[in-house]
Amino acid sequence: MALDATGIIFRREFNAYVRSPMGYIVAAVVLLIDGILFYAYALNSREGELLSGQVLEGFLYFASGMTAIAAVALSIRLVAEERQTGTLLLLDTSPVRDWEILLGKFLSALAFLSLITVATLYMPLLILVNGKIAVGHILIGYLGLTLLGAAVLAIGLFASALTRHQLVAAAVAAVITGALFLFMPLAEIVGPPFGRFFAALTIHGRHWAGFQSGILHLRDVVYYLAMSYFFLFAAIKVMEAKRWE
Amino acid sequence: MVHLTDVTKYYGNKRALGPVSFEIEKGNTVGFLGLNGVGKTTLLRILACGLRPSSGTVLVDGLDVLRDPHEVRKRVGYLPELPPVYRDMTVTDYLAFAGRIKGMTPEAVARRMPEVQERTRIVEVRDMPTGHLSQGYRQRVGVAQAIIHEPELLILDEPTHDLDPVQIMEMRAMIRSLTDSHTILISSHILPEISRTCDRLLILNDGEIVASGTEEELGEKLFASRRLSVTVRLDGDGPVEAAQAAIAQVAGVTSVQTPDSTGRQAGEAGVVIFQVEGESDLRAEVCRALVETGHDVVALNRAERGLERVFVGLVGGGETWH
Incomplete structure (x- = not known):
């Protein structure tokens, strides 16, 4: 029943993205801005001629930012909207566990975000066809985008579990994600020993750099999985507390 | 079926419910009656396992x-x-989701779906998005999701909320049709809805149960005396006082009132309605006294005690008894 319940909730939530205008709006905005940034900065760089690998890195850099924004936009509704409309009571009074509910919701958002991410693949493929890059670089870059997206989705889901207001959830998710993005420049400012601590926690700079360059480090994969797990776990605890509050 | 012992619920330092204790037998239809904010929803959500x-x-x-x-x-x-x-x-998709999330197999949902849609009379809207439905239909879909997995206990919180009079009648009929197969708990602050649907009432006030029983039992307990409405046709311009005296001489009658100073009831000439208060059910005695003194008794009814009076008496007077 456990995986059944997760699967049932996954299907409902995924269909909700497909049926609602919100899913298409997020997808359209991400594709549009990714395309503009790809054209403006990656293809027409002011720094003169770029190697194909550098163009791909530029694209992945912009795509990571858009993926994070899209992840926040897709995740803030997941629990807050149900709390607002009262449908969470159906789940709360059904024989399903909180982790089953949240895992189903998380996976549906991740699947939809992955679809959007895959839809940007034509840009790296253009580089592949017209330039000289390794397919592995593309695959590692997209693995990075998926892992980064998963971590930010988990943050958004946690924020969504805290409140019934999607705007509040968006603000909380943006503050947490923004803070984790800013840990890298902060690490450079404060220097050791605290600098190393902030650098280890940053969601973008240190852990993202490898994916952007096409280098796969196990520690980076573990970091994003750990971040996703931590915020999913926190969201489950929030749900449990609110269910019985 | 349901057994509560000293149940309380606090939100911070504020007591929302309790302590309450009661039992509900299998197959009963029980109404929770109370003003808004007295703890009905809290109590029902605890029973539905949505609140600790x-x-x-x-x-x-x-x-x-x-x-x-x-x-x-x-x-x-x-x-x-x-x-x-x-x-x-x-x-249909929504009900299938509700059934699956409640542990039914896809086959069981498919088998149960036509019966549930038939029973809640939503067949004609089964392919419509629930967002396009009227409040009445949406409420029926809500009932359908509650019964799809054939629960033994059905909990309905204000099931006629926001419905128009026709929809309220339809909802009552639907709830009555479910009483044969479920133990049902209904909450409401609308008195007729409760009195016409339930076998037994629990009246909540300030988070506590201040009374329980059938409507009749509650009326008996709250109002010690019994009231009769007696319609008498007077012969010509016969004195009202004679009829009044005939009623008043019956043992147990505590008061006899006429509707106005002339004793004449507007409408039908020569007809008077007396309001009689007694210590017990005195219909037979009052009727006999009037006939023996030569008066025609046109109608004789026990006056409606009315749940409204019971309710106001309980929650207004702050009286606590069981």
Whole structure:
């Protein structure tokens, strides 16, 4: 029943993205801005001629930012909207566990975000066809985008579990994600020993750099999985507390 | 079926419920009556396993809601005040989702679906998105999701909330049709809805149960005396006083009132309605006294005690008894 319940909730939530205008709006905005940034900065760089690998890195850099924004936009509704409309009571009074509910919701958002991410693949493929890059670089870059997206989705889901207001959830998710993005420049400012601590926690700079360059480090994969797990776990605890509050 | 012992619920330092204790037998239809904010929804959500009590024991079908919430939820169907429908789903898709999430197999959902849609009379809207439905239909879909998994206990929180008079009648009829197969708990602040649907009433005030019993029992307990309405046709311009005296001489009658100073009732000439208060049911004695003194008795009824009076008497007077 456990995986059944997760699967049932996954299907409902995924269909909700497909049926609602919100899913298409997020997808359209991400594709549009990714395309503009790809054209403006990656293809027409002011720094003169770029190697194909550098163009791909530029694209992945912009795509990571858009993926994070899209992840926040897709995740803030997941629990807050149900709390607002009262449908969470159906789940709360059904024989399903909180982790089953949240895992189903998380996976549906991740699947939809992955679809959007895959839809940007034509840009790296253009580089592949017209330039000289390794397919592995593309695959590692997209693995990075998926892992980064998963971590930010988990943050958004946690924020969504805290409140019934999607705007509040968006603000909380943006503050947490923004803070984790800013840990890298902060690490450079404060220097050791605290600098190393902030650098280890940053969601973008240190852990993202490898994916952007096409280098796969196990520690980076573990970091994003750990971040996703931590915020999913926190969201489950929030749900449990609110269910019985 | 339901057994509560000293159940309380606090939100911070504020007591929302309790301590309450009561039992409900299998197959009963029980109404929770109370003004808004007295703890009805809190109590029902605790029973539906959607809220944890601060103290006390809640058993549903012998299962503790704290120890076996999962098992309890399988046995309970719950309709909150606002039906929990996903507006982007069609009625059939939504009910299938509700059935599956409550542990039914796809085959069981497919078998049960026509019966539930028939019973809640939503067949004609089954392919429509729930967001396009009227409030009445949405409420019926809410009932359908609550019964799809054939729960033993059905909990309906304000099931006629926001419905028009016709929809209210339809909802009452639907609830009555469910009484043969479920133990039903209904909450409402609308008195006729409760009195016409339930076998037994629990009246809540300030988080506590201040009375329980049938409407009749509650009326008996609250109003010690009994009231009769006696319609008498007077012969010509016969004195009202004679008829009044005939009633007053009956042993046990405590007061006899006429509607106005002339004793004449507007409408039909020569007809007077007396309001008689007595210590017991004196219909036969009053009728005999009037006939023996040569008066024609046109009608004789026990005056409607009315749940409104019971309710106002209880929650207004702050009286507590069981």
